[in-house]
Amino acid sequence: MSRFSRRSLFQGLASVGAGALAAKVGLWPRTAFAQAGGEKPALLVVFLQGGYNALFSSANSFATAGTFGVTGSNQRDLGNGLVVDAPTFGTMPAFALSHMATVGVRHGISNHGAAQNAVMSDGTRSYALRLAAELGGDASIKCAQVGTRGVPGPKPMESGVSLQVITDMRSTIEALGGSTDTTRPDRAVSEKALQAAQLMSASTLFTSPERTRELGEGYEAAIETLQQPVKAFNFADLATAYGLANNATAVNGFRAQMAAAELMITAGTNVVVAMDGGWDTHGDRTGANVRNMMTQRILPGLNTFLSRMVNAPGRNVVVAIVGDFARSLPGSDHASALSATVIGKYVKVGTSGRMNDRVQLAAGTPTAPGLWSYLGRVLNAPSTPFGANPHGALVL
Amino acid sequence: MNRTHVALSLLVFAACEGGFNPNDGSVKVVDPDAIEQDTPAVTPNDVTGDAPPAPTCDTGREYLGFGGANLAFDRAPGELGEESRQPRPFTALSSEFTRVLGAAPAMLAGSESTFGTVPARWHVEPTFSAVSVFTTYRIAFQGCLTHTAQPAKFGVMPTEATARAECATWAERFWLRKALGPELDACVKVVTQDATVETSARRRWAYGCAATLASADFLTF
Numbered sequence: 001m002s003r004f005s006r007r008s009l010f011q012g013l014a015s016v017g018a019g020a021l022a023a024k025v026g027l028w029p030r031t032a033f034a035q036a037g038g039e040k041p042a043l044l045v046v047f048l049q050g051g052y053n054a055l056f057s058s059a060n061s062f063a064t065a066g067t068f069g070v071t072g073s074n075q076r077d078l079g080n081g082l083v084v085d086a087p088t089f090g091t092m093p094a095f096a097l098s099h100m101a102t103v104g105v106r107h108g109i110s111n112h113g114a115a116q117n118a119v120m121s122d123g124t125r126s127y128a129l130r131l132a133a134e135l136g137g138d139a140s141i142k143c144a145q146v147g148t149r150g151v152p153g154p155k156p157m158e159s160g161v162s163l164q165v166i167t168d169m170r171s172t173i174e175a176l177g178g179s180t181d182t183t184r185p186d187r188a189v190s191e192k193a194l195q196a197a198q199l200m201s202a203s204t205l206f207t208s209p210e211r212t213r214e215l216g217e218g219y220e221a222a223i224e225t226l227q228q229p230v231k232a233f234n235f236a237d238l239a240t241a242y243g244l245a246n247n248a249t250a251v252n253g254f255r256a257q258m259a260a261a262e263l264m265i266t267a268g269t270n271v272v273v274a275m276d277g278g279w280d281t282h283g284d285r286t287g288a289n290v291r292n293m294m295t296q297r298i299l300p301g302l303n304t305f306l307s308r309m310v311n312a313p314g315r316n317v318v319v320a321i322v323g324d325f326a327r328s329l330p331g332s333d334h335a336s337a338l339s340a341t342v343i344g345k346y347v348k349v350g351t352s353g354r355m356n357d358r359v360q361l362a363a364g365t366p367t368a369p370g371l372w373s374y375l376g377r378v379l380n381a382p383s384t385p386f387g388a389n390p391h392g393a394l395v396l
Numbered sequence: 397m398n399r400t401h402v403a404l405s406l407l408v409f410a411a412c413e414g415g416f417n418p419n420d421g422s423v424k425v426v427d428p429d430a431i432e433q434d435t436p437a438v439t440p441n442d443v444t445g446d447a448p449p450a451p452t453c454d455t456g457r458e459y460l461g462f463g464g465a466n467l468a469f470d471r472a473p474g475e476l477g478e479e480s481r482q483p484r485p486f487t488a489l490s491s492e493f494t495r496v497l498g499a500a501p502a503m504l505a506g507s508e509s510t511f512g513t514v515p516a517r518w519h520v521e522p523t524f525s526a527v528s529v530f531t532t533y534r535i536a537f538q539g540c541l542t543h544t545a546q547p548a549k550f551g552v553m554p555t556e557a558t559a560r561a562e563c564a565t566w567a568e569r570f571w572l573r574k575a576l577g578p579e580l581d582a583c584v585k586v587v588t589q590d591a592t593v594e595t596s597a598r599r600r601w602a603y604g605c606a607a608t609l610a611s612a613d614f615l616t617f
Contacts, residue, residue, distance in 0.1 A: 141526055148512040148520065165525040171510040175530040185537045185603065192590035193607040194533060196582040200567075201612030203576065208481035208616070214523040215483060215612060221526030222533075250509035 039316040039345075041135050041379040042265040044309075045128065045273045046302065049116065049149065050280030052323025053290045053332070054355045056085045057102040057339040061355040067329050068287035080350035088294045089341075093307045096319075096343045101394040103340045103374055104353030106365035107325070110334040112280070113152075115324040119338065119368050121153030126163070127372045127386070132271040133158040134381050139268025140224035146260040147251045149275035162217035163273075166260050169235055170249035175222065176267055177230030191226035194219060231267055238263060242304050258301035262309060265317060279323055284332040310343060318344035318379055320371075328359050335359040340371055346378045348396045366390040481616040485522040486511040489532070492614065493539055496570050501539035507531055524615065533610040540605035544598040553597045559587040559604065566605055571613035583608055 054061060055068040060083035062070035076086040078097055084090065090097075109115040120127055128151065132143035142161045145151050155163045166172050173179075177187065185193070198219040205216045239246050242259040251260045257274040264272050276298065281289050302319075309317040320342050326335040337360060339353035355361060373386035377395055389395070458468040484492065486508050494500045510531045514520045524532075544550035549558070563583035567575035575583070587604035594600045608614070 164527070165512070165523065166527060167512045168507075168510040168527070168531075171507065171531045172527050174534070175527050183538065183541065184534070185599075185606070186591075186593060189586075189591045189593060189603055190533065190537075193586050193603050194529070194610060196586045196590070196604075196607040197533070197610040197612075199582040200575075200579045200608065201615075203579075204481050204612035204616060207477055208479045211479050211482045212612060212616060214525065215529070215615060218524040218526050218529040222529040225526055225530065250513060252509065252513060 039314060039380070040137070040268070041316045041381065042269065042318070043128075043131065043135075043271045043375060043379060044261050044265070044305065044317065044319045045271070046298070046319065046321045047116075047120070047151070047273060047275045048279040048298075048321065048323035049152075049275055049277045050112070050323065051325055051327050051334065052279065052321065052338060052340070053281070053284075053287060054326040054335075054339040054353075054359060055287045055290070056089055056294065057321075057341045058351065058353060058355045059083045059085045061357055061359070062329075065357055067357070068285070068327075068332070069291070070287070078349050080348070081354065082349055082351045085291070088291055088299060091295075091299060092303055092343075093310075095311045096306045098349060099310070099345060099347045099396075100341065100343045100349060101347050101391075102351040102353040103342050103371050103391055103394065104351075104361045104365040105322075105338040105340055105368050105371050106336075106361040106363075107338065107367050108336050110325060110328075110336040112324050112334075115334075115338075116152035117154075119322055119324065119371075120151060121155075122369070124154055124156070125158065126151070126153055126155045127368065128271045128273055129155060129158040129161055129163060130385050131372060131376055131379075131381065132269075133161040134376065134383060134385050135270040135379065136382065137268055137270060138228070139270070140221055140228050141264065141267070141269050143271045144264045144269050144273070146257045146264065146272055146274050149277055151273045151275060157217060160220075162214075162221060164218070164221050165214075166264060167251050168249050169238065169251065169256070169260055169263055172260070172263060173233045173235055175225050176233065177228075178232045178234075187226055187230070191223055194223050194226065198223065233263060233266070241308060242301055254297050255301035255304075258305040262305060265309065265315075281327060281332050284327070285330060287332075290327075290332075306343065311345065316345050316379060318342065318347070318375060320375060322371075326355060326359050329357075337361040337365070342371075342375065342378065342394075344378045346380070346396045348394050350394050352391045352394060481612070483522040483524055484615060484617050485514070488617065489615070493535065493609075496609070496614075497539045497543050499539075499542065501535045501542070503531075503535045503538050507535060529610065529615075532615060533606055536609035537602055537606040540602035540609065541599065543605060544601040550598045550601045554587045554600060554604075556584060556588055559584040562601070563587070563604060563608065566608045567613075570608050571611075573613065579611075 053068065055070055059070050059075040062068045063072060063075060074086045075083050076090040077083050078100060082102055105119065107115060107118045109118050129143050141164045143163050145163055145165045148167055151163060201219065205212050235249060236246055238259045239248065242255045244255055244259060248256065251257055254276055261272045261274055278293065284290055306319065310319065320340060322338060322340045325338050328335040339355055353361060369386040370390040373384055373389045374391040376384055376386060377389040458466055461467045490500060490504055493504060511528050512520060560580055563580050564575055567579065583604050586607045587600055591600040591603040
């Protein structure tokens with residue numbers, strides 16, 4: 001028989017402290033932050049799981065030898081040293097092309113798990129959650145994963161901010177208050193009812209703190225969502241813009257992920273992460289495979305998002321395209337550094353991540369905290385939780 | 397008193413009672429003074445030093461793998477009962493709604509993607525989020541409206557006594573254990589205080605039913 005004794009409960013309380021225990025079981029009090037600046041900042045991270053070939057973000061690295069299918073005619077020079085792949089990135093909206101930078105991440109890791117963790121965390125804390133907490137605001141969901149593919153790395157709550165998974169837009173719109181169902185429960189009573197459910201859950205959340213962590217965080221964010229003013233959204237508008245069927249509310253493809261990212265950012269979310277798999281492209285010597293995936297799967301939704309969100313008035317939406325690492329030569333295997341793409345209003349065209357012709361970054365190129373510090377800077381975050389921005393030349 | 401303090405008070409309440417069994421909700425009340433008085437005389441050696449470990453059953457075999465490596469070398473020690481709960485997958489939730497309410501709420505059918513659709517022949521560790529917690533509550537409320545629609549007892553506005561009795565019944569049916577006092581209090585408060593804006597007695601009852609269904613003992617196993 002499972003028996004939780006008075007001693008073990010007290011030991012638990014004493015060892016983690018009341019605040020940490022509250023975090024452990026998802027019972028943080030609601031946290032309010034000051035918002036920096038007049039524009040609402042938000043970050044969309046597109047994580048290409050498996051690898052992000054530098055042919056997209058550093059095309060001229062491969063032109064001389066003609067590797068990865070780069071030729072003199074399929075590059076596009078955006079200026080200030082930044083050259084991208086013309087058939088793919090060259091189709092992005094003009095504003096994006098004039099506000100794009102390649103940022104080097106020399107993490108020195110060439111295995112998938114460790115590289116993914118290094119890009120998204122310091123090993124114990126999530127960069128995305130730290131930035132989401134730093135950006136503040138009063139949204140109930142400050143950090144979201146759109147789609148079922150999980151964000152790499154540890155994701156402990158940061159100052160009451162947890163990662164919330166969005167897998168269906170209809171139910172998300174309903175939670176935000178957009179339901180027109182006449183039998184729906186009263187919103188204020190529902191908030192109290194969920195508070196009661198959270199209280200009734202306390203013993204279970206306490207006895208299985210790790211396995212029920214997301215449930216505990218879910219109660220907290222759901223209650224906060226019900227405390228917020230109702231936000232009405234029209235899924236039909238999103239569906240039309242992103243080329244989705246009117247009843248296709250599940251977030252089960254990249255177009256839907258981009259639509260969900262717009263939904264969440266419009267609702268006030270600070271950081272959204274969209275994971276996409278299938279980028280471990282061994283043997284893709286000409287780059288044809290990754291160009292096809294970029295053209296057919298990523299760009300239709302991403303270009304819609306870029307054209308609707310990045311230059312939207314009153315917002316400062318930044319898009320970062322990252323992956324585990326770049327692909328090495330000649331067989332498109334694992335490199336040990338990454339040339340990330342960043343697009344945003346305050347991004348100055350240029351590069352700190354130009355690969356050499358052996359897919360290596362220059363010595364002294366910063367690691368992942370440098371990228372996140374830069375993202376915080378172009379988002380106008382109120383402070384720099386990741387240290388000084390080492391990519392100052394790429395800021396407008 | 398904020399939510400955190402209330403919840404922690406609940407935990408401390410459970411902690412102070414001696415032994416709390418999360419499986420059946422039973423609490424063994426222990427009076428520390430009585431223990432002290434009943435303790436037989438001990439020798440000085442027994443008083444000093446660490447207390448002897450509590451008796452326990454065999455906590456698991458160890459196995460040797462290739463090369464004689466102990467496969468259990470990194471097994472984390474833990475309390476019995478700790479980390480024993482995990483979120484129910486959507487398929488299990490669906491059948492549980494049917495078990496406890498007698499019929500599946502209509503909203504269930506179109507809600508799978510909210511919980512993360514699992515590809516065929518794959519297992520994805522189920523998790524919850526703000527949206528899936530809220531959606532579970534919405535499904536529960538719909539099911540509870542049906543549950544409270546016919547019986548005459550739900551046509552009468554709840555009182556403290558009738559709410560307490562019904563909340564206890566719900567907890568035992570939904571969670572397969574008895575509710576603790578503070579858990580009952582939380583359910584009773586929803587029905588008798590929080591939902592008073594509702595003029596329909598059946599809807600007031602439904603809120604308490606839905607809150608009980610939306611709690612962790614129903615959403616995990």
